Amino acid sequence: MSNKFCFCTLAVGDRYRTHALMLAKDIQQHSPATALCVLTDQPEYFKEFPHVLAFKHRLQSVKGYHDKRFVLKKALSLFESCMFLDSDVRIISGVVEEMNWLPGITARAGCDLLHHMANINNTKEIQVIEEVAQKLNIDLQEVQWLHEFMFAMRGQAGLEEKFFQLWQTISYLFEIRGIYHGEGYAMGLAAAKLGMTIRFEREDKFPFFKDNIERVRIKKGQSNPQEKQIYFEIHENIEYPKRPNFKKITDKLIKETVFFYRLLRLRNFAKNDPEFQRQKEEGRKQKQPSL
Numbered sequence: 023m024s025n026k027f028c029f030c031t032l033a034v035g036d037r038y039r040t041h042a043l044m045l046a047k048d049i050q051q052h053s054p055a056t057a058l059c060v061l062t063d064q065p066e067y068f069k070e071f072p073h074v075l076a077f078k079h080r081l082q083s084v085k086g087y088h089d090k091r092f093v094l095k096k097a098l099s100l101f102e103s104c105m106f107l108d109s110d111v112r113i114i115s116g117v118v119e120e121m122n123w124l125p126g127i128t129a130r131a132g133c134d135l136l137h138h139m140a141n142i143n144n145t146k147e148i149q150v151i152e153e154v155a156q157k158l159n160i161d162l163q164e165v166q167w168l169h170e171f172m173f174a175m176r177g178q179a180g181l182e183e184k185f186f187q188l189w190q191t192i193s194y195l196f197e198i199r200g201i202y203h204g205e206g207y208a209m210g211l212a213a214a215k216l217g218m219t220i221r222f223e224r225e226d227k228f229p230f231f232k233d234n235i236e237r238v239r240i241k242k243g244q245s246n247p248q249e250k251q252i253y254f255e256i257h258e259n260i261e262y263p264k265r266p267n268f269k270k271i272t273d274k275l276i277k278e279t280v281f282f283y284r285l286l287r288l289r290n291f292a293k294n295d296p297e298f299q300r301q302k303e304e305g306r307k308q309k310q311p312s313l
Contacts, residue, residue: 023057023073027121030059030097031109032089034081039067040260041109046071052228053117059097059104061089075100082291084284085202087170088193091186094175103176110260111172112231112253121227125178126219127209130226132168135210139167150199151207154192157301160211166220170206171232181218188212191297197288233257 029049033042042060049058050073058074065076077096083089090106097104103123132138135151139162142148155162192208213220231253239245265273292298 023055025100026102027123028057028059028075028097028101028104029053029107030093030104031061031107031111032079032086032093033060033062033067033109034079034086034089035063037260038062038109039064041257043067044256044260045107045109045111045113046074048113049073049117052113052115056117057101059093059100061093061096081284083193083202084197084281084288087203087205088189088197088208090170090205091189091193095182095186098175098177098182103174105174106170106172108171108232110232110257112256113228114231114253115229117228121174123174123176124219124221125176126221127168127173127175127213128221128223129168129173130223131172132166132206132210132220132222134163135165135167135207136162137167146199147201147204150196150201151204151211153199154195154207155211157195157304158188158192158211158215160215165210165214167210168206168220168222170209171235172230178218181216184216185212185218188215188297191295191301194288194292194295194298195301198292231257 029045031042031045033039039062042062046058046060046068049056050071054073056073058071060068060074060076061079062068062076063079065078068074068076079089079092081089082092094104094106097106103121105121105123139148139151152162154160155165189205189208189212192211193205196202196204196208210220212218231250233254236245236250236253240247240250
């Protein structure tokens, strides 16, 4: 396998590991010379696939969304460039042999952040985005938003370490305010602050299936629902497995417990983030009455 490029994903928990297993099989079939870098709670789950590089990982963000930064960081430590795919993406046909990504981030879908914000119905979400941009002195007119399910990244003038660190700070600023998703916002804000390029390439490098994307395609008459039915069924079976009622109740209680544990842990993480603490101190000074 070449060290120029790899696919990468995050697969923590039964559901995501099972999705990632399907993705690993797809890559083995359609791009066998390409590695798949996986951060997962059970690396041994992928031992049958020689092209999978599986690394032990414990989720750090409250709901896991911002842990994509760890996947990218690991992949770029091993390869010149990488493409992040959500674990439930399916590659359904041949992949182009060469994917020479330009420095920075290249996303399949996205737009100016302000344009995207015009379609957000959650006023709190909009408020937090604006507050974070103001705290970090970022002009929202300069920020791009990208759809996080599929994008590529390549090093750009050594900005990667600062980018991942700032992404971490921004994730804390979002999560402290109760916004647990939004990694596309965080990437866009961090890139704008540091001068990292975000570009969009709308032409797909390979045919793929992603359930919510496919539903939009079907609605627009761009996809045949019968042809994709098998992928919808596999996806649904993984997402909603048949379980006895007691198991559903137990899983729900465990999920809620883990959520509250991560909320408590978040404050400890934030205390150890210098930029987060600097922003907190500046906010405190601004609230103090002038003499």
